Amino acid sequence: MSNSSTPNTFQLIHHGAARGVTGSCHELRLGRDSLLIDCGQFQGEAAPARLAVSPARVRALLLTHAHIDHIGRLPELLSCGLNAPIYCSEATALLVPVMLTDALRHSSHDPRSAIEPVLQRLRHQLHPLPFAQWQRLPLSDGSVLYLRLQPAGHILGSAYLELRLPDGQLMVFSGDLGSGRSALLPASLSPERADFLVLESTYGDRLQPQGEPRHRQLKTVVERSLRDGGAILIPAFSIGRTQELLCDLEQILSEVSSREEQWCWRDLPVVIDSPLGADVTRLYRRFRRVWHKEAQARLQAGRHPLDFSQCVTIHDHAAHESLVHRLQQSGEPAIIVAGGGMCQGGRIVDYLKALLPDARTDLLLVGFQAQGTPGRRLQSGCRSLWLEGVEVEVQAHIHHLQGYSAHADQAGLLRFVEGMASPPAVIRLVHGEPEAQQSLAACLMKRWPQMRVELAAMMQAAQTESAG
Numbered sequence: 001m002s003n004s005s006t007p008n009t010f011q012l013i014h015h016g017a018a019r020g021v022t023g024s025c026h027e028l029r030l031g032r033d034s035l036l037i038d039c040g041q042f043q044g045e046a047a048p049a050r051l052a053v054s055p056a057r058v059r060a061l062l063l064t065h066a067h068i069d070h071i072g073r074l075p076e077l078l079s080c081g082l083n084a085p086i087y088c089s090e091a092t093a094l095l096v097p098v099m100l101t102d103a104l105r106h107s108s109h110d111p112r113s114a115i116e117p118v119l120q121r122l123r124h125q126l127h128p129l130p131f132a133q134w135q136r137l138p139l140s141d142g143s144v145l146y147l148r149l150q151p152a153g154h155i156l157g158s159a160y161l162e163l164r165l166p167d168g169q170l171m172v173f174s175g176d177l178g179s180g181r182s183a184l185l186p187a188s189l190s191p192e193r194a195d196f197l198v199l200e201s202t203y204g205d206r207l208q209p210q211g212e213p214r215h216r217q218l219k220t221v222v223e224r225s226l227r228d229g230g231a232i233l234i235p236a237f238s239i240g241r242t243q244e245l246l247c248d249l250e251q252i253l254s255e256v257s258s259r260e261e262q263w264c265w266r267d268l269p270v271v272i273d274s275p276l277g278a279d280v281t282r283l284y285r286r287f288r289r290v291w292h293k294e295a296q297a298r299l300q301a302g303r304h305p306l307d308f309s310q311c312v313t314i315h316d317h318a319a320h321e322s323l324v325h326r327l328q329q330s331g332e333p334a335i336i337v338a339g340g341g342m343c344q345g346g347r348i349v350d351y352l353k354a355l356l357p358d359a360r361t362d363l364l365l366v367g368f369q370a371q372g373t374p375g376r377r378l379q380s381g382c383r384s385l386w387l388e389g390v391e392v393e394v395q396a397h398i399h400h401l402q403g404y405s406a407h408a409d410q411a412g413l414l415r416f417v418e419g420m421a422s423p424p425a426v427i428r429l430v431h432g433e434p435e436a437q438q439s440l441a442a443c444l445m446k447r448w449p450q451m452r453v454e455l456a457a458m459m460q461a462a463q464t465e466s467a468g
């Protein structure tokens with residue numbers, strides 16, 4: 001393990017996701033130029049007030065995928081004068097304006113005047129690239145760098161980035177890597193090789209339990225929850241998890257056979273209460289050519305994995321409020337998939353405030369809950385919490401379904417490296433809490449004793465100490 005500066009022709013600076021999983025933003029300095037890889041928002045963790053990037057030296061911004069913790073600071077960067085091209089996959093180029101419009105609508109005092117200039121700039125600066133083709137990026141000293149996107153299997157459009165530097169070195173930025181458990185998107189393939197790999201480590205210290213397919217686990221939890229009535233709340237990111245859940249719920253409905261199962265499932269509404277989730281789902285349907293062969297086969301069989309009759313979408317806010325009120329009064333069963341994956345914002349918060357004090361409610365946490373978020377507190381068994389200034393008692397049953405992680409676990413991360421023809425000389429771990437980085441580093445060094453493994457978490461701590 002090394003914490004020394006990298007004796008290379010480049011310098012790599014982490015403006016986020018060094019000690020945690022949010023705020024992804026990495027700056028690759030090459031002489032007078034910089035490339036930025038992602039510019040995400042912090043969630044839960046304390047964010048630096050200002051992004052310490054000089055837009056004038058940025059030759060290109062590369063986006064791995066459209067999660068807000070990878071793109072959320074783009075409006076800030078544009079308003080600071082970033083006018084470099086922004087490269088990403090074709091699906092990401094369509095998702096970015098949708099995601100940022102939604103984020104600005106919630107965070108801005110005057111959404112209309114905040115959104116339009118951003119969208120206008122994006123129309124000029126976003127350059128969608130096909131997967132698996134090298135793109136030329138000229139630098140200011142006349143040298144050239146090449147970029148290639150490869151599918152990462154994390155969410156629609158997600159990519160890992162291969163960069164061929166002017167000195168011939170091959171750098172790979174993993175972005176977020178998928179779990180390989182999706183029936184909707186195929187798993188990522190490893191790069192052929194890399195000299196320097198920047199690898200995410202969200203689940204660097206965890207192995208996902210093997211066992212039943214995750215839609216069966218979901219079915220078991222839902223059926224148990226239905227016995228005492230009440231709503232089943234599933235906070236889910238509008239992009240990725242919502243579509244994965246829809247796909248699995250459609251699979252469960254297609255398998256329902258016994259009378260008892262029919263009693264549970266036949267009239268059970270599946271409510272998508274997320275205008276953003278509905279918009280993103282439309283894009284998932286449009287890009288069916290990149291779906292996993294399993295989902296393609298379901299389509300061929302005349303099924304609709306993301307669009308089935310029991311699925312109801314709530315668009316306007318009045319309908320949302322009236323549904324929250326109705327469920328609070330009636331305790332009738334329904335599956336509610338609502339935006340706000342870590343329970344920190346979005347429509348899920350209204351359901352939580354109204355229904356967490358009701359013992360009939362079941363809350364299914366299906367994704368990673370970052371430190372400092374209400375989701376993390378609920379996951380750790382907290383029986384009361386503050387939501388939007390209101391103290392809420394928690395009587396609901398809390399379940400944690402691990403199969404829905406959108407990230408590779410420790411074994412998956414190791415497989416990503418093992419799949420290369422030869423292991424990288426250097427791996428720098430990012431996008432993970434310090435324990436996750438340490439645990440993954442230990443595995444990597446045990447497997448490849450010659451490899452240099454650097455931990456962004458340790459490097460940042462060292463930088464902070466010397467600065468302080």
Ligand SMILES: [Zn+2]
Binds near residue numbers: 070
């Ligand atoms: Zn992500």
